[in-house]
Amino acid sequence: MSALCRLVHRGLSCRLFPGQLDVCRVAPPVRSASSSSPVNLTYDVFDGKGESTPLVFLHGLFGSKSNFHSIAKSLVQRTGRKVLTVDARNHGNSPHSSALTYEAMSGDLKHLLAQLHIEKCILIGHSMGGKTAMTTALTQPGLVERLVVVDISPAQTTARTNFRYYIQAMQDMKISSDIPRSTARRMAEDQLRSLVKEHSVRQFLLTNLVEQNGHYAWRVNLEAISAHLDDIMSFPNFNTVFEGPTLFLGGASSAYISSEDYPEIQRLFPSADIQYIPDASHWIHADKPLDFISSIISFLQS
Template identity: 85%
Template sequence: MSALCRLVHRGLLGGRSPCRLFPARQAVCGMAPAVRTASSSSAVNLTYDVFDGKGESTPLVFLHGLFGSKSNFHSIAKSLVQRTGRKSKSLNCPLSSQVLTVDARNHGNSPHNPVLTYEAMSNDLKHLLSQLHIEKCVLIGHSMGGKTAMTTALSQASLVERLVVVDISPAQSPTRTNFRFYIQAMQEMKISTDIPRSTARRMAEDQLRSLVKEHSVRQFLLTNLVEQNGHYSWRVNLEAIAAHLEEIMSFPSFNTAYEGPTLFLGGASSAYISSDDYPEIQRLFPCADIQYIPDASHWIHADKPLDFISSISSFLQS
């Protein structure tokens, strides 16, 4: 692979039909911790789902973005379990891989913690991989998860066979983001107790509408609305996110490089990977390709799932 970045604008990729040797089984869920909080200095026990294709390929590990959860990649994971992997030495078709989707700290069902830095999230991931006896994996991270994946590759390259960074770069994220407004709207939400979930969702969306204009974003944020004993709240740790938002928008400083195969996959309608970022991408990831999927926003995997899957499948088989 050339050390120079190839800039490719691609649509739906073609290719041979994959051999479906091992149908995907129901996801196996990692046990949620008994306590939702953890000390600020130690790694937390992340929750995860495993889609097991029984293949011998390197596991794929998906890391979601800010306000997301492991369920964001469930449909993608199911497709990739059957679709791709490394080629068998005895069979001329790709074998299925084990795929993990992981909840970051302060997200999904993982524990809450006052610290929300990329160093901490990377340490959580390393802890999980050690627990699962995974010595090497393919990391695929979107947005905040992409920065966690980059941090892991740059700090412990031996863990990462290949790296896919989805619509984010190792640079300051666009300053004109609306995340601060999202947090404010979520913090100000008030929901009546002991009402049906459908009613609670409508009430929550009505309150979010003044600060969160996009319907799709409101629906995404509402995936975090949970009910416990008749009371509705957000499962994400809004206090930690608000306190560390500037750090989340930034990226740690590294003087090392990750020299493994790397794909930066951007949405053509998104501003999160710009030409201004290319020198820093090449400095830290000298074997990186940069590709864009047409008509895709920041949430590429939701906008163009087939293109997303095809791009990753092609990269894994290159």
Template identity: 75%
Template sequence: MTNLAMSALCRILTRGVYCSPSSCLSVTGLRHFCSGVSTAERAASPVSLTYDVFDGKGDSTPLVFLHGLFGSKSNFHSIAKSLVQRTDRKVLTVDARNHGKSPHSPVLTYKAMTDDLTHLLGQLHIGKCVLIGHSMGGKVAMTTALSQPSLVERLVVVDISPSLTSVQTSFCAYIQAMKEVKIASNIPRSTARRLAEDQLRKIVKERSVRQFLLTNLEEQNGHYGWRVNMEAITNHLEDIMGFPAFNTTYEGPTLFLGGSSSAYISSEDYPEIQRLFPCADIQYIPDASHWIHADKPLDFISSIITFLHS
């Protein structure tokens, strides 16, 4: 990011566009972001991501799925199995750093997550793939395509844009709700899950969202906690809600797939999408929220297959 862009973004952040620092953002993290500490972040080593492979019989370019904030590789398992059956392609689903079973790190920037993905693709000898990313994963996919276009044959960005994510999003509230959950030790998992949901219900009204967040509840030695790295997410929420500055473009076929009931891809985002992704097509799936693949899996799969054949 250029110094000018960094300065502009920091002015926006310090005016509180995202949310009140007292509610979810670490003031220390904000100071570090705005004072140029990112030099250390740029030098951070990639982590070895966990992933699942669904083997297809064909030789076509593999599909790689990247989940969103608080998600995991299992979010796309049923989608991956269906796509293997219908396309014969190999499909990978990947846990981002600080999520699922991937290692934790204090750094959670799009450059770091892109470096992780590049490292994984190199380990697996995948020289080119179709990248499909939802929300935070969509921003990782865009960052990868813009910085290393030779790795990306096609790009699917699910319900997110290359812009600052609006303050209207609820992730600040989700983080606060998760941090406030307290569960006694040495109780049955079913009881722990019910207690956690009861506590989340005060802030997280939608049952589907509570169920999604609860996929991160884990037990270790009788103690319950969240498997995601809450500290790193809190300290880097401004990075996650933002997007790196690029003067390059990705010229490959690109599909932006939004939910018609979601506000994450709006007409205000179209100019920036067209600037960075000149071959982009923007489509919406009817009656789908931000979690399109969970709301409308058949429509989601059909859209991807049609795009692969276009």
């Protein structure tokens, strides 16, 4: 194979760099989709040389596939496995849709895995992505060899979040046109500050600020997120179980996985192990990346 080749397969355009990141985009980009059909998710592939089951990372609300790039590179080096990081619908470079439920996001993931001929994966999801991962494991257990749920549980999370304030601040933001990106980011952060108190959260939200023909806008679909925030904060009811090995990995400084959630975790995931990483907040992989990676590797080897 040449150093650079192009593959076009089922509407997906991928650039392959042997031993490096495979950059894959839907081509041409579609910015909207019907509410019932799956969307073609954008994703990046870090191509390991081993034949073991690939790892698939799903980000949280307002996140993107790039949140796990450094983690993915490390895991490829440490395990030899192929690693995918995926943009959820209405996030990153994936298409926008008026629907934003866990059933829909799980359907998108199943659609992507089928396109890529991945018959089984190790699914690792953070927050919203963790709920999508749980939904996938509970509805299509044959697709999931192992499951890692990062700082979220199959429970209502509304009381623990400030996402409604974040959405309001982002919707209220006004940025001048035709100004340097650095200036636009400063203007945006100044406007977010009144409702988003934490500097780290403001910086996280600002990763979604993009420039389009001289105008600045949010790449996330704020309208759909706002309309479906109750769905995102809740979790579907299931009477099925996922019997496969499962790790719930919480931040010790986070309230997203509490002892009140343990009975429901054990009901749905009878093989679950629950662990906490010290001095980590909700964004464990950003706060303690080495501990996070070590926990994943230990789980894979267990």
